[in-house]
Amino acid sequence: MNRVKLLFFAALRERMGTRTLDLDLPADLTIRGLKDKFLDEYPEMSESMKSVLVAVNREYASDETLIPLNAEIGLFPPVSGG
Amino acid sequence: MQSYDLPTVFAIIEDEIDLNVLLARITLVSTGAAAIFTGIVRGETKRGEERQTEYLEYEAYIPMAEEKMKQVADEIRAQWSAVEGIAIVQRIGKLYPKTPTVLIACTAAHRDTGVFEAARYGIDRLKEIVPIWKKEVSPDGGFWVEGEYAPKAGE
Numbered sequence: 001m002n003r004v005k006l007l008f009f010a011a012l013r014e015r016m017g018t019r020t021l022d023l024d025l026p027a028d029l030t031i032r033g034l035k036d037k038f039l040d041e042y043p044e045m046s047e048s049m050k051s052v053l054v055a056v057n058r059e060y061a062s063d064e065t066l067i068p069l070n071a072e073i074g075l076f077p078p079v080s081g082g
Numbered sequence: 083m084q085s086y087d088l089p090t091v092f093a094i095i096e097d098e099i100d101l102n103v104l105l106a107r108i109t110l111v112s113t114g115a116a117a118i119f120t121g122i123v124r125g126e127t128k129r130g131e132e133r134q135t136e137y138l139e140y141e142a143y144i145p146m147a148e149e150k151m152k153q154v155a156d157e158i159r160a161q162w163s164a165v166e167g168i169a170i171v172q173r174i175g176k177l178y179p180k181t182p183t184v185l186i187a188c189t190a191a192h193r194d195t196g197v198f199e200a201a202r203y204g205i206d207r208l209k210e211i212v213p214i215w216k217k218e219v220s221p222d223g224g225f226w227v228e229g230e231y232a233p234k235a236g237e
Contacts, residue, residue, distance in 0.1 A: 007143065009141060009143055009213065009215060010141060010215035010217070010226050011215075011226040011228070013141075014226075051228065051232075053213075053232065053233065055143070055146055055213070058143075058145060058146035058149055059235075059236060060211075060233040060234065060235055060236060060237050061235050062234070062235035064235075065235060074143050074146060074213065076143065076213060076215070077215065077226065077228045077229075078228050078229035078230060078231060078232060079209070079210070079211065079212060079213050079214055079215060079229045079231070080209070080214070080215050080216050080226070080227040080228055080229045081140070081142070081147075081172055081184065081208055081209060081212050081213075081214025081215070081216070082121045082172075082183065082184050082205060082208060082209045082214075082216075
């Protein structure tokens with residue numbers, strides 16, 4: 001198993017009602033696999049997940065990115081700083 | 083001069099942005115020009131659908147945001163080798179109209195070195211890849227402003 005920490009920001013954080021969530025994932029899962037698993041557990045997040053950006057250990061990831069052990073995974077909307 | 087000798091300041095802060103302190107930190111004895119961009123909370127928006135803003139509430143994924151600010155500074159240096167100092171600072175928390183929210187400043191020996199373009203690139207790039215968000219709050223309620231850019235893996 002791979003225990004990862006999800007971090008939520010902005011609209012995703014508000015909708016989840018939490019900043020962080022620890023999750024046990026099977027080994028060799030991709031971000032696509034994580035999204036599928038997450039939406040199975042939190043179907044109410046499907047609208048927020050449509051435009052979600054994903055960062056693995058603080059670097060932007062794609063759906064094909066393989067999740068490393070004990071990763072920190074940020075989930076957030078397209079950024080709007082400035 | 084090698085870039086590792088050059089001052090680069092990047093930070094997410096909660097207190098006021100102090101332009102004088104930042105400018106002093108990125109000014110060298112060879113500096114003769116600074117291009118400074120500051121974003122400000124706009125209380126009345128007239129472009130597009132007119133609206134009033136009571137305040138903006140900013141949040142950031144701080145460690146990643148600071149890493150991405152460093153990346154923006156590196157990208158500026160790769161394109162404008164004449165740039166001497168770079169400051170990239172975002173203020174977060176609840177910010178009211180007329181308050182500066184962000185500062186991008188680049189210094190160089192002279193003004194015709196691309197220093198204006200470098201600062202412009204800095205703010206444009208910050209709005210693409212640095213993980214910061216703002217919620218716009220008006221008397222009618224609030225909404226999270228969402229950007230349009232989707233960074234590629236590793237970008």
